[in-house]
Amino acid sequence: MTPEVIDGFESSRRVGNIMHNVLGVEDVDVTYRPAKLRTGTLRMVFASEADALEAELLHANGTEFDIASTERDAIVMSYAVSGDITLTLDDATRDVWVLSVTFQEVAS
Amino acid sequence: MTGSTHLYEAFVQGTPDVALPLSEDAGTITFDSTTAPYVQASLRLGKIDSATLELLDTRQSPIPRVTITADATYPGDTQARTFDLNVRGWERDQATGEPMLRVASDEAILEDVRALVDDNGAFTYQSSLRGVVNYVLGSCIPGAALEATPTDDADVTTYSDSVNIVANGAAIVDTSGWSLVGSGSLARQTGATWAANSSDTAFRIYGSGSGTGGYIQLAYYDAASLFGGKKFMFRARQKNSAGVNVGVAGASAGDMKVLWSLDDGTGSFYSDDSMGDRSANGQKDHRLNVNFPENTKTVLIRLYHGFTSADSVFWSDVRASERSLDPTDDEYFDGNTSNTATYEYIWQELNGLSYTTRTAMVDRTPDSLLWEAGRTALEFLRPIVQAAGLRLVCNELREWTLRNADYEAAGSTAIEYGGTGLLRLYAGTEAISREDDVWCDACVVRYKGGRVDWYALTDPPSRVRYIDRTNDPWPGIGFAQHVVTRANNQSRDVTATVVANWDTTADQPVTFELFESPSLAGKIERVEFNLSSDEMTVGARVVEV
Numbered sequence: 001m002t003p004e005v006i007d008g009f010e011s012s013r014r015v016g017n018i019m020h021n022v023l024g025v026e027d028v029d030v031t032y033r034p035a036k037l038r039t040g041t042l043r044m045v046f047a048s049e050a051d052a053l054e055a056e057l058l059h060a061n062g063t064e065f066d067i068a069s070t071e072r073d074a075i076v077m078s079y080a081v082s083g084d085i086t087l088t089l090d091d092a093t094r095d096v097w098v099l100s101v102t103f104q105e106v107a108s
Numbered sequence: 109m110t111g112s113t114h115l116y117e118a119f120v121q122g123t124p125d126v127a128l129p130l131s132e133d134a135g136t137i138t139f140d141s142t143t144a145p146y147v148q149a150s151l152r153l154g155k156i157d158s159a160t161l162e163l164l165d166t167r168q169s170p171i172p173r174v175t176i177t178a179d180a181t182y183p184g185d186t187q188a189r190t191f192d193l194n195v196r197g198w199e200r201d202q203a204t205g206e207p208m209l210r211v212a213s214d215e216a217i218l219e220d221v222r223a224l225v226d227d228n229g230a231f232t233y234q235s236s237l238r239g240v241v242n243y244v245l246g247s248c249i250p251g252a253a254l255e256a257t258p259t260d261d262a263d264v265t266t267y268s269d270s271v272n273i274v275a276n277g278a279a280i281v282d283t284s285g286w287s288l289v290g291s292g293s294l295a296r297q298t299g300a301t302w303a304a305n306s307s308d309t310a311f312r313i314y315g316s317g318s319g320t321g322g323y324i325q326l327a328y329y330d331a332a333s334l335f336g337g338k339k340f341m342f343r344a345r346q347k348n349s350a351g352v353n354v355g356v357a358g359a360s361a362g363d364m365k366v367l368w369s370l371d372d373g374t375g376s377f378y379s380d381d382s383m384g385d386r387s388a389n390g391q392k393d394h395r396l397n398v399n400f401p402e403n404t405k406t407v408l409i410r411l412y413h414g415f416t417s418a419d420s421v422f423w424s425d426v427r428a429s430e431r432s433l434d435p436t437d438d439e440y441f442d443g444n445t446s447n448t449a450t451y452e453y454i455w456q457e458l459n460g461l462s463y464t465t466r467t468a469m470v471d472r473t474p475d476s477l478l479w480e481a482g483r484t485a486l487e488f489l490r491p492i493v494q495a496a497g498l499r500l501v502c503n504e505l506r507e508w509t510l511r512n513a514d515y516e517a518a519g520s521t522a523i524e525y526g527g528t529g530l531l532r533l534y535a536g537t538e539a540i541s542r543e544d545d546v547w548c549d550a551c552v553v554r555y556k557g558g559r560v561d562w563y564a565l566t567d568p569p570s571r572v573r574y575i576d577r578t579n580d581p582w583p584g585i586g587f588a589q590h591v592v593t594r595a596n597n598q599s600r601d602v603t604a605t606v607v608a609n610w611d612t613t614a615d616q617p618v619t620f621e622l623f624e625s626p627s628l629a630g631k632i633e634r635v636e637f638n639l640s641s642d643e644m645t646v647g648a649r650v651v652e653v
Binding site: 016018020021022023024025027028029030031032033 | 109110111112113114132525526527532533534535536607608623641642643
């Protein structure tokens with residue numbers, strides 16, 4: 001599926017480090033653990049209602065997705081849907097559809 | 109700041125080993141020197157396929173085993189620890205699909221195994237507690253045995269009163285009581301150094317040379333009160349002369365027989381035979397166990413010549429006693445047997461010609477070494493091991509040890525409040541109490557049949573602990589003193605949570621520098637490694653230093 005555009009991108013990674021409060025001193029101890037892969041929300045813009053509905057259905061099927069981009073290497077990844085799939089009719093244009101997907105990057 | 113990393117892995121042992129995914133919230137591994145099993149762990153597994161989960165099915169034999177490894181890096185130091193534990197079970201939450209796996213050290217297997225019938229195999233090893241423990245370990249877990257060190261051992265030999273009802277069991281004075289039946293002749297033999305009796309005397313049956321030699325017989329008539337319904341053990345020593353086997357051995361040559369009848373001996377007899385040694389200079393200790401019917405009236409003991417030879421068969425060391433639980437209690441004794449620290453032997457009437465009583469001077473009865481049907485291996489071993497002041501422990505590497513009160517695991521752990529060291533306190537408590545059996549200066553242990561083992565450090569004692577062992581047979585004294593000594597060396601209770609230190613283990617020396625408290629030292633009683641938080645919680649009984 002090919003959205004017209006991906007509307008912005010922001011990701012975050014949950015850190016696994018554990019902080020331990022040491023009694024009697026200011027200092028803390030840390031035990032290090034790897035951070036989890038990226039999470040965030042993808043906003044995909046579709047020009048047609050049919051494409052938007054098909055994309056929603058695909059995401060709902062519970063498979064892994066790969067993102068390919070002609071412009072930004074940073075967003076190239078595999079992901080699994082980790083939260084809600086939200087389909088919105090764009091308020092301003094009343095024409096294009098916006099599909100929002102909460103993602104969790106997974107090792108491909 | 110002290111930074112460290114801790115990596116955990118787990119796999120099911122097999123060919124090949126199969127890795128287990130550990131959840132981030134991976135669970136705990138606990139060492140506790142006051143419980144069996146010594147090591148227990150609960151592990152939360154991640155997403156797992158059914159084939160792997162099947163490998164953890166603990167209903168199979170041998171029990172599946174899981175290895176857990178921890179690899180830690182500290183500033184300037186690395187530590188690694190391996191845990192080899194057997195699977196006790198798992199429980200899977202259907203909502204998350206993550207199984208909770210329970211594993212433990214091998215004492216858990218000793219709690220699985222129960223004797224199906226009364227097992228008296230331990231008596232063979234009773235001179236050494238280690239031998240008894242190894243016997244039980246070997247019968248529960250193939251190949252399991254105590255480590256060579258520590259070498260702590262104890263004599264757990266049991267002693268019981270007994271009566272040798274054979275009045276003339278070794279011809280010490282004459283051959284009276286015995287009559288020769290059949291051909292040949294009977295004489296008293298002196299200088300019989302092969303005999304066990306202290307007088308070196310024996311009965312000598314000469315063959316006639318022409319016919320099959322006869323036998324000597326000891327008869328008990330009208331003996332219902334002596335034998336009726338009782339379980340008896342008969343023993344005697346047979347010795348052949350050099351030429352006796354040149355002749356033809358008859359059907360009963362060299363045999364010992366016990367016959368009994370339910371009437372005055374005129375009707376039919378039942379019998380039990382022990383086959384004789386039929387070689388030149390042959391020697392044999394005969395033993396027969398007979399369970400007499402309730403209405404037994406007549407009992408005969410027959411010791412055979414039975415060869416067609418003019419040469420002799422000697423007999424001596426005849427004993428008939430009610431059978432002890434101890435199958436090795438079949439040695440000859442009479443009133444001439446030297447008294448020892450453990451037994452006293454007394455002729456009841458005439459020396460050499462009367463019953464002998466054997467009185468136990470040490471109070472450790474054979475029921476403590478009988479592994480009764482239905483009792484677990486651990487239930488059987490626990491009272492014997494504890495009476496010797498020891499603990500049976502299997503560590504995370506499947507090494508079995510008997511540990512005394514002074515046992516210390518290698519290494520040491522030092523925990524402080526604040527400061528700059530590695531093991532700085534994250535949380536902890538410190539307590540002194542007269543309750544909860546943390547401290548006592550006297551102890552009372554009650555065993556089966558109301559037998560009591562007690563020990564008091566001070567008189568009168570200030571706090572007495574009671575331990576109920578009324579399901580366990582009396583193992584002799586010792587455990588109460590062990591409890592009091594242990595409680596007094598370690599009377600302050602401390603728990604402390606610090607970063608996981610993988611060299612720490614239970615029974616290891618530990619020191620604490622706590623907030624506004626004297627320096628404390630003792631041994632770690634309990635340590636719980638938390639794989640979810642990379643922390644460990646140490647519990648110890650300590651004293652001020």
